[in-house]
Amino acid sequence: MLRMLFAVAIAVAAALPAHAQIMAGDAYARTANQKTGAAFFQILNHGPADRLIDVRADVARKVEIHTHIFEDGIVKMRQVEDGVPLPAKETVMFERGGLHVMFMGLTQRFEQGAHFPLTLRFESGAELTVDVMIDNDRRPGASASEHGGHSAAPASGHGSHGAAPASGHGGHGAAPLPE
Ligand SMILES: [Cu+2]
Numbered sequence: 001m002l003r004m005l006f007a008v009a010i011a012v013a014a015a016l017p018a019h020a021q022i023m024a025g026d027a028y029a030r031t032a033n034q035k036t037g038a039a040f041f042q043i044l045n046h047g048p049a050d051r052l053i054d055v056r057a058d059v060a061r062k063v064e065i066h067t068h069i070f071e072d073g074i075v076k077m078r079q080v081e082d083g084v085p086l087p088a089k090e091t092v093m094f095e096r097g098g099l100h101v102m103f104m105g106l107t108q109r110f111e112q113g114a115h116f117p118l119t120l121r122f123e124s125g126a127e128l129t130v131d132v133m134i135d136n137d138r139r140p141g142a143s144a145s146e147h148g149g150h151s152a153a154p155a156s157g158h159g160s161h162g163a164a165p166a167s168g169h170g171g172h173g174a175a176p177l178p179e
Helices: 002-018
Strands: 023-032 036-045 050-056 061-071 075-081 083-086 091-094 100-106 115-122 127-134
Touching: 002 050, 023 100, 036 061, 036 083, 036 127, 050 091, 075 091
Parallel strands: 023 127
Antiparallel strands: 023 036, 036 091, 036 100, 050 083, 050 115, 061 075, 061 100, 115 127
16 A cells, blocks of 8 residues: 555656646737737746747647847848757746747637637657637737736736627637638
């Protein structure tokens, strides 16, 4: 009996690090045209240095990590080919005008207030699925909660599930539209 308890304890301990060391906070996505969209969040790395190497979501035909660069006097959007370094014990911001996850060829409508899962894959082998809330009205720099929160933190202000947003599109559960 005791031996079994130990085995369970070890299994739990072994499973912990991959999940607990990297977290995402204040994840939201928006679109301006229902063709392309972008997601923004913070990645909090509580563990050793790692790297974000891949992103996946079902809401678009193509999902890429992008950044903005300043070149020839203008700001351009670029795909990040070799991943995003996540230094130990640091927070990396995916924000307007900077790093973002880009959705090209949206396969479902970005309904205000709806949610979808975004999976982040890291060089260490860890994966993190982030609950992304669609907030087309979010202004750059505005934060849903004081600390940027972790993904479980309820977003204040924008109403909870089911509450129809002011836009009038309402509806939760966003049925995918046939193209
Ligand atoms: Cu982009």
